Amino acid sequence: MKKGVYNMISERMKPYVNNNSAIRAMFEEGNRLKALYGEDKVFDFSIGNPNVPAPDCVQETIIDLVKNMDPVVLHGYMNNAGFEDVRQSIAESLNRRFGTNFAAKNLIMTVGAASGLNITFKALLNPGDEVIVFAPYFLEYGAYVKNYDGVLVEVSPDTSTFQPNLEEFKSKINEKTKAVIVNNPHNPTGVVYSEDTIKKLAAILEEKEKEVGHPIYLISDEPYRELAYDGVEVPYLTKYYKDTIVGYSYSKSLSLPGERIGYVVIPDELDGSDEVIQAATIANRILGSVNAPSLIQKVVGRCVDAAVNVEYYDRNRKTLYEGLTKLGFECVKPQGAFYLFVKSPTKDEKEFVEAAKKYNILMVAGSSFACPGYVRLSYCVSYESIQNSLPEFAKLAKELF
Amino acid sequence: MKKGVYNMISERMKPYVNNNSAIRAMFEEGNRLKALYGEDKVFDFSIGNPNVPAPDCVQETIIDLVKNMDPVVLHGYMNNAGFEDVRQSIAESLNRRFGTNFAAKNLIMTVGAASGLNITFKALLNPGDEVIVFAPYFLEYGAYVKNYDGVLVEVSPDTSTFQPNLEEFKSKINEKTKAVIVNNPHNPTGVVYSEDTIKKLAAILEEKEKEVGHPIYLISDEPYRELAYDGVEVPYLTKYYKDTIVGYSYSKSLSLPGERIGYVVIPDELDGSDEVIQAATIANRILGSVNAPSLIQKVVGRCVDAAVNVEYYDRNRKTLYEGLTKLGFECVKPQGAFYLFVKSPTKDEKEFVEAAKKYNILMVAGSSFACPGYVRLSYCVSYESIQNSLPEFAKLAKELF
Known part of the structure; x- marks a missing residue:
């Protein structure tokens, strides 16, 4: 049998296999960096995996x-x-x-x-x-x-x-x-x-x-x-x-x-x-x-009347939003979910994402949401992570502005 | 808007909606009969829902x-x-x-x-x-x-x-x-x-x-x-x-x-x-x-080494297989799963399924498995149910043979 000549997988799946989820790729990059530098030294704002425990x-x-x-x-x-x-x-x-x-x-x-x-x-x-x-x-x-x-x-x-x-x-x-x-x-x-x-x-x-x-x-x-x-x-x-x-x-x-x-x-x-x-x-x-x-x-x-600790996310939201806007980043103030959508200071937001990685900050490019020029930050992380990330964002701002 | 002119659901789903699973329909018929005659008076061999608890x-x-x-x-x-x-x-x-x-x-x-x-x-x-x-x-x-x-x-x-x-x-x-x-x-x-x-x-x-x-x-x-x-x-x-x-x-x-x-x-x-x-x-x-x-x-x-009580199913298998073949029903002896596939004594097995209902016995027609002329019995039921069904099967046999 001629290997590789016949298409093993469905034609419809090929675009997905060739271009696997950017968010997931970032998730794996996060795990790699954490193994390298330690969990608390990586600021992973890339994925919406809640960090607040179930009620x-x-x-x-x-x-x-x-x-x-x-x-x-x-x-x-x-x-x-x-x-x-x-x-x-x-x-x-x-x-x-x-x-x-x-x-x-x-x-x-x-x-x-x-x-x-x-x-x-x-x-x-x-x-x-x-x-x-x-x-x-x-x-x-x-x-x-x-x-x-x-x-x-x-x-x-x-x-x-x-x-x-x-x-x-x-x-x-x-x-x-x-x-x-x-x-x-x-x-x-x-x-x-x-x-x-x-x-x-x-x-x-x-x-x-x-x-x-x-x-x-x-x-x-x-x-x-x-x-x-x-x-x-x-x-x-x-x-x-x-x-x-x-x-x-x-x-x-x-x-x-x-x-x-x-x-x-x-x-x-x-x-x-x-x-x-x-x-x-x-x-x-x-x-x-x-x-x-x-x-x-x-x-x-x-558990229809139970809820997670929304205050935890709210504190994260305020701290990150205020911290970033103070540094000069632009962002519509979010009133729900656990995301900030920040305007990229570089024309191509992928450069912004790459620059942030140097400071162990992980974010997702807006083009992964059909909106280039922006990046998404998931703030469903620990409050300490938000606090410790701000000095790193400051260095990033200094580099980019 | 003209109601009913436009196709609300996908054309592809229409055959399924028009002909919903016969097995599921039987499951619901079982629930109806159980409500009417009492749980222990209905012999529901229609669905593969295990009755042996998890280990x-x-x-x-x-x-x-x-x-x-x-x-x-x-x-x-x-x-x-x-x-x-x-x-x-x-x-x-x-x-x-x-x-x-x-x-x-x-x-x-x-x-x-x-x-x-x-x-x-x-x-x-x-x-x-x-x-x-x-x-x-x-x-x-x-x-x-x-x-x-x-x-x-x-x-x-x-x-x-x-x-x-x-x-x-x-x-x-x-x-x-x-x-x-x-x-x-x-x-x-x-x-x-x-x-x-x-x-x-x-x-x-x-x-x-x-x-x-x-x-x-x-x-x-x-x-x-x-x-x-x-x-x-x-x-x-x-x-x-x-x-x-x-x-x-x-x-x-x-x-x-x-x-x-x-x-x-x-x-x-x-x-x-x-x-x-x-x-x-x-x-x-x-x-x-x-x-x-x-x-x-x-x-x-x-729990990779855990297993349900297979002996329970085995006793059911033997009792039902022996009971039915003794009554004159024909069936290949099953060696796995929890099903018997019984040859219908009537040419159209749907008549057999209907006749069995009179004795509160529920089975699935073989045409639901692309094999008319047979019926499927799931014996993942209580042993008592198997035992108590046999006199009813005897009446059914008397009617049909």
Whole structure:
């Protein structure tokens, strides 16, 4: 057999293999540097891996379930959409907090938000259907849409506020538009889309739905919902626009990113609601998740009122934001998530990223979010790391300004 | 907007929504009957949900990890392929048991075997690539292959032994053949493919690889590996054919079906090994799993030598097999998994399934496994249920014979 002549892997996977996630590459670079210089000498702002431990409720509930629940049920199959009691408990919690009116059947438990988005696109997209995103955005959205032969359509960033550019958005909607993704609070900028923005966005969508003659689904990706600061409100989008699907994850709100647990909300008001719920539930099965992990489903069902220590992130946010702006770096003040999106002092932000490495500071280039000229800093690190990084940022500023 | 004119869900999902899993439908029918007649009055042989609890090691390890491990690590992100120490521990266990030579890098931890198969097909298939399966087979294979625009090619069953029909197999391999799935021990028949069968299968594949000029991957789906009886050996296929990828799940071996934990093995000897490992790891990420659930990864890594009570299933197997054959039902004696595949006494096996319902006996029609004329019984139920079902089967036999 002639080795190398035949294509071993799928043609579709080759671009991914040739250009593996820049964020992940940085993560591995971080591990290399830490092994070399010591954990506390490397300032790794590259990845959104929460450093605040899960709230006590999580550990206590795991132990209680393992000690007291029948293991055949606890670790067993359930409906592909998830345990009924868990979905009911989450639905009630959402209804209490946001004045919504969800039942268990409106929720599908998923293997994190990434899987929630995948089953949503699998359920909805026909080849060539367009999905609009607002730059900067999490580049994996492109892969999720492409998995189902959809086409990602970018709206360029409004770098003055990093609120979505609604004029350009309007111009990009056409008959092929099947969905729009918003991410609120926002990765990578930390911005929270205001109620005013959301109302305008909803008005455009309602108008355009009539024009194109079919639903345009608004997909609200909300893993950072609970991480909002300065008392800012994060609007619950199903209340502003009926064709909204919400994707949620407990990765950040309960510090469980490795556990892969989240859910999708498909409200009754959504056009084609029953069909979409069915299709997404089947997609959960045939894409291979089958169901979200069972023990951790039960845990989040019982910990609906628990939250990680948001104050910890808030102190990090303030210290890093104030420290960096004092040094002359420019950055929109973030009100949510755990990211700062800093304007690069060099024209090509990759030079900025490279220069920072000399001081053992790791950040991700904005081009990894379709927004060159900026860098993302994840401040979900220890407070000491933030404090100790500032003198290094000072040296970096001295070199660059 | 004209409701119902526009197609809300993907065209590709419509066949699934219109014809939802027959097995699942039966599962729900079972729940309905149980609510009506009482749990112990319904003999539900329809679904492979293990009724033997997870071994003690699982519960003990969960509690130990939660009490003693840093929660930021325990519930945090790791390499998309899984925790290094877990993969190392499983690789070493396989090497001890089967004389293989795997390292951590040859394993990717997955969200169960279903997800393992999905990432494998995502990594390998180009549109139109053919994947061969031996009937009867788990119909979900068809969905997994179709997810990546592959084409499923069926080899018809040899109903005398339910070993694979190798002559027909040989005739169905051509240049488009990218992979072959075997499931050993076998769902739905309970047959174990013998070493002799595997050697012949491997010889055919080696010959055909040369003929077509490219690798043909043998995908061994092995969730039932540990459930083998009568001292029968289940061959480890990487030792017989170098282009083998193994998919494994702890759903049955540790009774953790709801937890969604398994792995894929991609040996160094496999043609294009490094590329396939990379592509499958990236597929794990972009299909939305990102990684297998973290806590349960650590659990299986520590419980590599634990096993469920296989004797329990064995007693069920013997009692049901003997009871049914004594009543005149025909069935190949199963040596693995927890299924009996019984010849239908009526020409259309759906009539048999319907007749059984009158006695509160639930089984799955063989046409759900591309093998009409038979029914599948899952004997992963309580022993009492097996015992109490036999008088009902006697009534059923009296009605049908």
